[in-house]
Amino acid sequence: MTARYDSYIICTSPRSGSTLLCKLLAATGISGNPDSHFHRPSLAAWRKSHGVGEIDGEDERSTLARVFAAAIAKGSGDTGMFGLRMQRGSADYFMEKLAVLHPGPGSDRARIEAAFGRTLFVYLSRADKVAQAVSCVKAEQTGLWHVASDGSELERLAPPRAPVYDGPALMKWYETMTGFEREWEAWFSREGIAPLRLDYDALSRSPRDTLRSVLLALGLDGKAADALSPGVKKIADRVNDEWAERLRLQIAK
Numbered sequence: 001m002t003a004r005y006d007s008y009i010i011c012t013s014p015r016s017g018s019t020l021l022c023k024l025l026a027a028t029g030i031s032g033n034p035d036s037h038f039h040r041p042s043l044a045a046w047r048k049s050h051g052v053g054e055i056d057g058e059d060e061r062s063t064l065a066r067v068f069a070a071a072i073a074k075g076s077g078d079t080g081m082f083g084l085r086m087q088r089g090s091a092d093y094f095m096e097k098l099a100v101l102h103p104g105p106g107s108d109r110a111r112i113e114a115a116f117g118r119t120l121f122v123y124l125s126r127a128d129k130v131a132q133a134v135s136c137v138k139a140e141q142t143g144l145w146h147v148a149s150d151g152s153e154l155e156r157l158a159p160p161r162a163p164v165y166d167g168p169a170l171m172k173w174y175e176t177m178t179g180f181e182r183e184w185e186a187w188f189s190r191e192g193i194a195p196l197r198l199d200y201d202a203l204s205r206s207p208r209d210t211l212r213s214v215l216l217a218l219g220l221d222g223k224a225a226d227a228l229s230p231g232v233k234k235i236a237d238r239v240n241d242e243w244a245e246r247l248r249l250q251i252a253k
Helices: 018-027 043-050 060-076 088-101 108-116 129-142 167-191 200-205 207-218 238-252
Strands: 007-012 082-087 119-125 144-148 153-156 196-199
Touching: 007 018, 007 088, 007 108, 018 082, 018 200, 018 207, 043 060, 060 082, 060 088, 060 108, 082 088, 088 108, 088 167, 108 119, 108 167, 119 167, 119 200, 119 207, 129 144, 129 167, 129 238, 167 238, 196 200, 196 207, 200 207
Parallel strands: 007 082, 007 119, 119 196
Antiparallel strands: 144 153
């Protein structure tokens, strides 16, 4: 089976299920190692993340070329396909630097394909922006962002702390998430992109089916999804439900 694409970009926003999807895609062994390879909007952060040393007198374009080469190697592994997760909050800086690296092409899409080859754009979104905002605030407060399928901690960014309802923070994240969706849709329209659209709820209900749909869209063997099990477990609980109910009332006022 011959792949239709050289790369793919998962266009998303926080708490949309992208960690689960990335881990599933990586586990197939045929679809790269997707991750936020250009996450923090800083060239210094990119260099540090990819182990790219500083060279005295080197111009920005040459530095970017080395960073992108290292990112492509990390995001491809030995599969020959590059996978990238792009959070909306990181996208503008990424496109700005991509234009420095590839100044010739006249659009973001053309520059992306100059950098990564034929690219499938995947849009992973979460319809319930209230639940998404609640998930973000709770993760920030508790420090726990992801747990493994056995319940053990997978990603903790701060010491444990009990969650406390914070109306302003929740409303800010809700507005941010709705803004991210508008921005992605505007970008797809401007760039003439018809992305493969994936939904958080469908991914949560049937991760193998969602994974299979991505593999098939890439021109890869969909059977690679059959034996895989999710490596990430949902951590929503009664607190999430209670906060969501209160936030919906707050929005309705």
